[in-house]
Amino acid sequence: MEKIQVRFTVNKEEVLLNVKPYETLLESLRERLHLTGTKEACGLGACGSCTVLLDGQPVRSCLVLTPEVEGAEITTIEGLKQGEKLDPVQEAFMAHGAVQCGFCTPGMVLTAKSLLNRSPKPTEEEVLKAMSSNICRCTGYTKIIEAVLTATET
Ligand code: FES
Ligand code: FES
CATH class of the missing domain: 3.10.20.30 (Beta-grasp domain)
Structure with missing residues (x-):
């Protein structure tokens, strides 16, 4: 072909x-x-x-x-990282323990990054909506949502 x-x-x-x-x-x-x-x-x-x-x-x-x-x-x-420094979203995921097996994490982080690029201070509802199409079988999502909301404050 x-x-x-x-x-x-x-x-x-x-x-x-x-x-x-x-x-x-x-x-x-x-x-x-x-x-x-x-x-x-x-x-x-x-x-x-x-x-x-x-x-x-x-x-x-x-x-x-x-x-x-x-x-x-x-x-x-x-x-995402700049030099040796992780992106603030990656830092927030680490700080909140939002990573377990890690399989969903790259996709979650990039989805969050895109949300924060277009809406630097999203509401919890906006975060939930943006992240709803990424599936995680480990964390129960709470720590992921907390991490994204915290990343908005950095
Ligand atoms: S591997 Fe692409 S959406 Fe699941
Ligand atoms: S941390 Fe395992 S699937 Fe999300």
Whole structure:
């Protein structure tokens, strides 16, 4: 099958890939670029574990085809920290014990980051709504919501 050349940026670095037309962004990130912080759980768009930011908006990378991201800017969890310093959202998750197995955490953090970028002081209701499409089987969500609300104060 003919491959398609796709150029986009990941964590501010330009990448050029030759991909099959149906290769997902999740596959490209994990298997070609070795950015395994983006997790694959359901692979069906249901859990949010594979969330990355596409031009600042959270998307499920298992549902996005790599050819669709031509020219786009992708941010994965590996792109959040500045130098050796974690992003304030990551710090808040650590401080609140909002991480257990950690499988949902990259997607949760990126979803929260996107919310705080567009709404720096969200209400609890806005946080609940924004985070509602990311599934966590461990924490019971309370500490995650607390962490996001605390990150708004930093
Ligand atoms: S792995 Fe993509 S939504 Fe679950
Ligand atoms: S911490 Fe385990 S799924 Fe959320």
